[in-house]
Amino acid sequence: AQSVSQHNHHVILSEAASLELGCNYSYGGTVNLFWYVQYPGQHLQLLLKYFSGDPLVKGIKGFEAEFIKSKFSFNLRKPSVQWSDTAEYFCAVRSNFGNEKLTFGTGTRLTIIP
Protein backbone atom coordinates (compact mmCIF):
# COMPACT_ATOMS: atom_id res chain seq x y z
CA ALA A 1 0.00 0.00 0.00
CA GLN A 2 1.15 3.50 -0.70
CA SER A 3 2.02 5.88 2.12
CA VAL A 4 3.28 9.42 2.50
CA SER A 5 5.54 10.84 5.20
CA GLN A 6 5.86 14.48 6.07
CA HIS A 7 8.46 14.75 8.78
CA ASN A 8 8.04 18.43 9.55
CA HIS A 9 4.91 18.84 11.64
CA HIS A 10 5.25 22.55 12.35
CA VAL A 11 7.66 24.95 10.69
CA ILE A 12 8.10 28.56 11.79
CA LEU A 13 9.92 31.00 9.54
CA SER A 14 10.41 34.71 9.21
CA GLU A 15 9.27 36.52 6.10
CA ALA A 16 11.75 36.33 3.20
CA ALA A 17 13.27 33.10 4.52
CA SER A 18 13.59 30.16 2.16
CA LEU A 19 11.30 27.20 2.60
CA GLU A 20 11.67 23.49 2.04
CA LEU A 21 9.06 21.02 3.26
CA GLY A 22 9.91 17.37 3.06
CA CYS A 23 7.71 14.68 1.53
CA ASN A 24 8.63 11.04 1.06
CA TYR A 25 6.37 8.35 -0.29
CA SER A 26 6.47 4.62 -0.47
CA TYR A 27 5.12 2.93 -3.55
CA GLY A 28 6.88 0.66 -6.01
CA GLY A 29 5.16 1.77 -9.20
CA THR A 30 4.65 4.94 -11.18
CA VAL A 31 3.00 7.68 -9.20
CA ASN A 32 1.34 11.03 -9.49
CA LEU A 33 2.37 13.49 -6.78
CA PHE A 34 0.59 16.52 -5.40
CA TRP A 35 0.91 19.29 -2.89
CA TYR A 36 -2.28 20.76 -1.48
CA VAL A 37 -2.55 23.83 0.73
CA GLN A 38 -5.19 24.78 3.28
CA TYR A 39 -5.19 28.43 4.28
CA PRO A 40 -6.82 29.29 7.62
CA GLY A 41 -10.57 28.94 7.34
CA GLN A 42 -10.45 27.83 3.72
CA HIS A 43 -10.81 24.54 1.89
CA LEU A 44 -7.97 22.47 0.55
CA GLN A 45 -6.71 23.60 -2.82
CA LEU A 46 -4.15 22.29 -5.26
CA LEU A 47 -0.73 23.96 -5.10
CA LEU A 48 1.07 21.90 -7.74
CA LYS A 49 1.21 18.45 -9.26
CA TYR A 50 3.59 16.07 -10.99
CA PHE A 51 2.46 13.47 -13.50
CA SER A 52 5.42 12.97 -15.82
CA GLY A 53 8.18 14.81 -17.66
CA ASP A 54 10.28 17.54 -16.05
CA PRO A 55 10.75 16.53 -12.42
CA LEU A 56 10.85 20.17 -11.35
CA VAL A 57 7.30 21.46 -11.31
CA LYS A 58 6.13 24.96 -10.63
CA GLY A 59 2.89 25.82 -8.95
CA ILE A 60 0.97 28.84 -7.85
CA LYS A 61 2.34 31.65 -5.68
CA GLY A 62 5.98 30.94 -6.45
CA PHE A 63 6.05 27.41 -5.08
CA GLU A 64 7.91 24.59 -6.77
CA ALA A 65 8.61 20.95 -6.05
CA GLU A 66 11.17 18.49 -7.30
CA PHE A 67 10.44 14.83 -7.85
CA ILE A 68 13.52 12.72 -7.09
CA LYS A 69 12.60 9.19 -8.01
CA SER A 70 15.68 7.59 -6.47
CA LYS A 71 14.84 9.15 -3.13
CA PHE A 72 11.06 8.70 -3.36
CA SER A 73 10.81 12.36 -2.51
CA PHE A 74 8.75 15.33 -3.64
CA ASN A 75 9.90 18.25 -1.51
CA LEU A 76 8.15 21.59 -1.69
CA ARG A 77 10.24 24.76 -1.96
CA LYS A 78 9.84 28.50 -2.10
CA PRO A 79 12.82 30.86 -2.18
CA SER A 80 11.25 33.67 -0.17
CA VAL A 81 8.13 33.17 1.94
CA GLN A 82 5.49 35.73 2.76
CA TRP A 83 3.20 36.10 5.74
CA SER A 84 0.31 35.05 3.50
CA ASP A 85 1.93 31.63 3.05
CA THR A 86 0.88 30.74 6.59
CA ALA A 87 -1.18 27.58 6.06
CA GLU A 88 -1.15 23.81 6.33
CA TYR A 89 0.54 21.93 3.51
CA PHE A 90 -0.28 18.38 2.51
CA CYS A 91 1.68 16.11 0.23
CA ALA A 92 -0.27 13.38 -1.57
CA VAL A 93 0.43 10.42 -3.84
CA ARG A 94 -1.68 8.37 -6.19
CA SER A 95 -0.67 5.37 -8.25
CA ASN A 96 -0.63 5.94 -11.98
CA PHE A 97 -2.87 2.98 -12.65
CA GLY A 98 -5.45 0.88 -10.91
CA ASN A 99 -6.64 2.23 -7.57
CA GLU A 100 -7.35 5.94 -7.80
CA LYS A 101 -7.23 6.55 -4.06
CA LEU A 102 -5.21 9.66 -3.18
CA THR A 103 -3.13 9.11 -0.06
CA PHE A 104 -2.22 12.16 1.99
CA GLY A 105 0.54 12.83 4.45
CA THR A 106 -0.25 14.15 7.92
CA GLY A 107 0.46 17.71 6.86
CA THR A 108 2.93 20.42 7.83
CA ARG A 109 1.73 23.55 9.55
CA LEU A 110 3.69 26.56 8.32
CA THR A 111 3.71 29.75 10.36
CA ILE A 112 5.34 32.84 8.88
CA ILE A 113 6.33 35.59 11.29
CA PRO A 114 6.09 39.09 9.82
Added chain:
Amino acid sequence: GAGVSQSPSNKVTEKGKDVELRCDPISGHTALYWYRQSLGQGLEFLIYFQGNSAPDKSGLPSDRFSAERTGGSVSTLTIQRTQQEDSAVYLCASSSNGQGRNSPLHFGNGTRLTVT
Protein backbone atom coordinates in the same frame (compact mmCIF):
# COMPACT_ATOMS: atom_id res chain seq x y z
CA GLY B 1 -18.90 27.90 -11.38
CA ALA B 2 -20.08 26.17 -8.25
CA GLY B 3 -17.59 24.12 -6.32
CA VAL B 4 -18.09 21.08 -4.14
CA SER B 5 -20.82 21.79 -1.64
CA GLN B 6 -21.14 20.07 1.73
CA SER B 7 -23.87 20.30 4.30
CA PRO B 8 -24.24 20.91 7.10
CA SER B 9 -21.11 22.93 7.72
CA ASN B 10 -21.28 22.12 11.41
CA LYS B 11 -23.03 19.32 13.25
CA VAL B 12 -23.16 18.70 16.96
CA THR B 13 -24.70 15.43 18.01
CA GLU B 14 -25.01 13.30 21.12
CA LYS B 15 -23.12 10.09 21.44
CA GLY B 16 -25.16 7.19 20.10
CA LYS B 17 -27.15 9.22 17.57
CA ASP B 18 -26.95 8.71 13.80
CA VAL B 19 -25.79 11.50 11.49
CA GLU B 20 -25.94 12.07 7.75
CA LEU B 21 -23.48 14.26 5.91
CA ARG B 22 -24.18 15.40 2.38
CA CYS B 23 -21.90 16.19 -0.53
CA ASP B 24 -22.83 17.81 -3.85
CA PRO B 25 -19.88 17.36 -6.23
CA ILE B 26 -19.06 19.62 -9.12
CA SER B 27 -21.48 18.93 -11.96
CA GLY B 28 -20.10 16.34 -14.36
CA HIS B 29 -17.43 15.04 -12.01
CA THR B 30 -17.50 11.26 -12.07
CA ALA B 31 -15.20 10.60 -9.12
CA LEU B 32 -16.15 11.41 -5.54
CA TYR B 33 -14.12 10.91 -2.38
CA TRP B 34 -14.73 11.18 1.34
CA TYR B 35 -11.88 11.97 3.70
CA ARG B 36 -11.73 12.64 7.43
CA GLN B 37 -9.45 15.28 8.89
CA SER B 38 -8.60 15.01 12.55
CA LEU B 39 -6.21 17.15 14.54
CA GLY B 40 -2.72 15.75 14.13
CA GLN B 41 -3.93 12.90 11.92
CA GLY B 42 -3.84 14.48 8.51
CA LEU B 43 -6.38 13.39 5.93
CA GLU B 44 -7.70 9.89 6.31
CA PHE B 45 -9.25 8.27 3.24
CA LEU B 46 -12.71 6.85 3.85
CA ILE B 47 -14.39 5.89 0.57
CA TYR B 48 -14.15 6.51 -3.17
CA PHE B 49 -16.85 6.37 -5.86
CA GLN B 50 -16.03 6.23 -9.56
CA GLY B 51 -18.92 6.29 -11.99
CA ASN B 52 -20.97 3.10 -11.82
CA SER B 53 -18.14 0.98 -10.42
CA ALA B 54 -18.32 -0.58 -6.99
CA PRO B 55 -17.00 1.92 -4.46
CA ASP B 56 -13.67 1.49 -2.74
CA LYS B 57 -14.71 1.24 0.90
CA SER B 58 -11.30 0.24 2.20
CA GLY B 59 -10.93 3.32 4.38
CA LEU B 60 -14.16 3.10 6.34
CA PRO B 61 -13.09 2.69 9.98
CA SER B 62 -15.99 0.51 11.12
CA ASP B 63 -19.33 -0.89 10.01
CA ARG B 64 -21.00 2.11 11.63
CA PHE B 65 -19.85 4.11 8.61
CA SER B 66 -21.52 3.83 5.23
CA ALA B 67 -21.89 5.98 2.16
CA GLU B 68 -23.95 6.02 -0.97
CA ARG B 69 -23.98 8.00 -4.14
CA THR B 70 -27.29 8.38 -5.89
CA GLY B 71 -27.51 8.87 -9.64
CA GLY B 72 -23.78 9.35 -9.89
CA SER B 73 -24.04 12.74 -8.26
CA VAL B 74 -24.94 13.56 -4.65
CA SER B 75 -23.35 11.46 -1.93
CA THR B 76 -24.37 10.87 1.67
CA LEU B 77 -22.03 9.66 4.39
CA THR B 78 -23.89 8.08 7.31
CA ILE B 79 -22.41 7.42 10.72
CA GLN B 80 -24.54 5.26 12.98
CA ARG B 81 -24.34 5.24 16.78
CA THR B 82 -21.78 8.04 16.80
CA GLN B 83 -18.86 7.91 19.21
CA GLN B 84 -16.70 10.73 20.51
CA GLU B 85 -13.77 9.55 18.41
CA ASP B 86 -15.87 10.23 15.32
CA SER B 87 -15.46 13.96 15.96
CA ALA B 88 -13.56 15.39 13.01
CA VAL B 89 -13.95 17.40 9.84
CA TYR B 90 -15.39 15.27 7.07
CA LEU B 91 -14.24 16.38 3.64
CA CYS B 92 -15.72 15.55 0.27
CA ALA B 93 -13.83 15.94 -2.99
CA SER B 94 -14.59 15.31 -6.63
CA SER B 95 -12.59 15.08 -9.81
CA SER B 96 -13.54 15.36 -13.43
CA ASN B 97 -12.54 12.53 -15.66
CA GLY B 98 -13.11 8.81 -15.61
CA GLN B 99 -9.59 7.87 -14.67
CA GLY B 100 -8.94 10.87 -12.48
CA ARG B 101 -5.22 10.70 -13.01
CA ASN B 102 -4.89 13.96 -14.84
CA SER B 103 -7.42 15.90 -12.85
CA PRO B 104 -6.84 17.13 -9.34
CA LEU B 105 -9.34 16.78 -6.55
CA HIS B 106 -11.60 19.70 -5.76
CA PHE B 107 -12.50 19.82 -2.09
CA GLY B 108 -15.53 21.13 -0.31
CA ASN B 109 -15.34 23.15 2.89
CA GLY B 110 -16.12 20.12 4.99
CA THR B 111 -18.57 19.26 7.74
CA ARG B 112 -17.25 19.71 11.27
CA LEU B 113 -18.79 16.93 13.36
CA THR B 114 -18.70 17.16 17.13
CA VAL B 115 -19.97 14.23 19.17
CA THR B 116 -20.70 15.13 22.79
